[in-house]
Amino acid sequence: MTGTATILHADLDAFYASVEQLLDPSLRGKPIAVGGGVVLAASYEAKAFGVHGGMLGRRARALCPELRFVSGHFADYQRLGDAAIGVLGDFTPLVERISIDEAFANVAGSEHLFGSPEDMAKTIRKRVAAEVGLPISLGVAQTKHLAKIASQVAKPDGLVVVHPGTEGDFLHDLPVELMWGVGPVARARLAGIGVFTIGQLAQTPGWSTESLLGRAVGGKLAALARNRDPREVVTHRRARSVGAQSALGKKPAVEGVFGPTLRHLADRVASRLRAKSRAGRTVTVRVRFADLRAVTRSVTLPAAISATAILAETAEDLVRAALADHPNEAAISLLAIAVSHLEYNPVLQLELPYRLADEKRRPGTKKGTARWLADRAVDAIRDRFGRESIGYGSVVLGRRGAVPDAFRELAEREL
DNA sequence: TCTGGGGTCCTAGGACCC
DNA sequence: TCTGGGGTCCTAGGACCC
Numbered sequence: 001m002t003g004t005a006t007i008l009h010a011d012l013d014a015f016y017a018s019v020e021q022l023l024d025p026s027l028r029g030k031p032i033a034v035g036g037g038v039v040l041a042a043s044y045e046a047k048a049f050g051v052h053g054g055m056l057g058r059r060a061r062a063l064c065p066e067l068r069f070v071s072g073h074f075a076d077y078q079r080l081g082d083a084a085i086g087v088l089g090d091f092t093p094l095v096e097r098i099s100i101d102e103a104f105a106n107v108a109g110s111e112h113l114f115g116s117p118e119d120m121a122k123t124i125r126k127r128v129a130a131e132v133g134l135p136i137s138l139g140v141a142q143t144k145h146l147a148k149i150a151s152q153v154a155k156p157d158g159l160v161v162v163h164p165g166t167e168g169d170f171l172h173d174l175p176v177e178l179m180w181g182v183g184p185v186a187r188a189r190l191a192g193i194g195v196f197t198i199g200q201l202a203q204t205p206g207w208s209t210e211s212l213l214g215r216a217v218g219g220k221l222a223a224l225a226r227n228r229d230p231r232e233v234v235t236h237r238r239a240r241s242v243g244a245q246s247a248l249g250k251k252p253a254v255e256g257v258f259g260p261t262l263r264h265l266a267d268r269v270a271s272r273l274r275a276k277s278r279a280g281r282t283v284t285v286r287v288r289f290a291d292l293r294a295v296t297r298s299v300t301l302p303a304a305i306s307a308t309a310i311l312a313e314t315a316e317d318l319v320r321a322a323l324a325d326h327p328n329e330a331a332i333s334l335l336a337i338a339v340s341h342l343e344y345n346p347v348l349q350l351e352l353p354y355r356l357a358d359e360k361r362r363p364g365t366k367k368g369t370a371r372w373l374a375d376r377a378v379d380a381i382r383d384r385f386g387r388e389s390i391g392y393g394s395v396v397l398g399r400r401g402a403v404p405d406a407f408r409e410l411a412e413r414e415l
Numbered sequence: 416t417c418t419g420g421g422g423t424c425c426t427a428g429g430a431c432c433c
Numbered sequence: 434t435c436t437g438g439g440g441t442c443c444t445a446g447g448a449c450c451c
Binding site: 403413 | 417418422426
């Protein structure tokens, strides 16, 4: 493979925390955490103490006594993330946004206008610093995977270019967990067969599922590790599923607990679907027990749904079935609902009031339509008066320990 | 590194069809 | 009636990413 390295990967450093430090200069250079009960994001200064996202606030404070907690400025995250990633768009239309703070760009067609990819990367970093005020790291390489690794190596606030022909040298001594798809489990399995660096991985023979390597990390990942696949930069990607979840601490596994919670989750998911004229055929629930073991149950319906009540009832049936399979589990710590097999849902589509429990009483299509129309009325009221004005209030959940809705929304994929 | 919330993808077994 | 092979869909579990 010859040619130029034209794939850029841009990644804002400790994004939420950097935004807080930008907005409030007194926080700069200090260990800070966004959030309260749970750490949503930590600054580099806090990470040095071992503080990281997802950690309980109490534990973070124990690790770092001078840690400052700040409540998030979520609207600013969206605005500043868009502004920073938007700079990439000035160099090429081929931008693939991965998340609020990360994107790929293919600048192959832009060199005659802006110079080498390395020059563009330097300019992007300067412009993001000057115009947005945030540190951003960039990786430049011939493939997405390699560009992503390069930006990780470049952090914080740096630039790494992997020139064609030097990939082997660049990767040789890097730890395997820098590869996309290698997490804690694969890392431990690889360590078990004596593989710690990407160089060692490259020298390990075989990638079939029967090989040592294949058994350690799975055939697909092993093949990917050796064949470096040139996945393309895709500008528009549709979500394949929509979901919502809620951690419960430790609650009894009874109808009175999971019923209201599932209705609330179903409301979140179904209203998002309706807002984008989408519906889905497969409903999946996840039940996590007190010991953190989790099970899933799913069902694929004959027709796609987006009515809150039907989704809630389907989810309740699935949770009941899951609990019945685990009669010794008395407490649940998390409930989740996801809808997949998404379809475009023309405005007036009817829904089958299909249920696991009473498939027989099917010809009640009227009931399904009535529910869908009622949902649309609720959606309209919320559009005018706000989400909390009507419906399954989050009050039901008791809110304690929950993350702000604004934070959840930042994580939502475009439907 | 005992854990929040939104997602994607892979694997494996079984049902069912041709 | 049994056997073989290929393909697709569904379900459950799990790893991983941001």
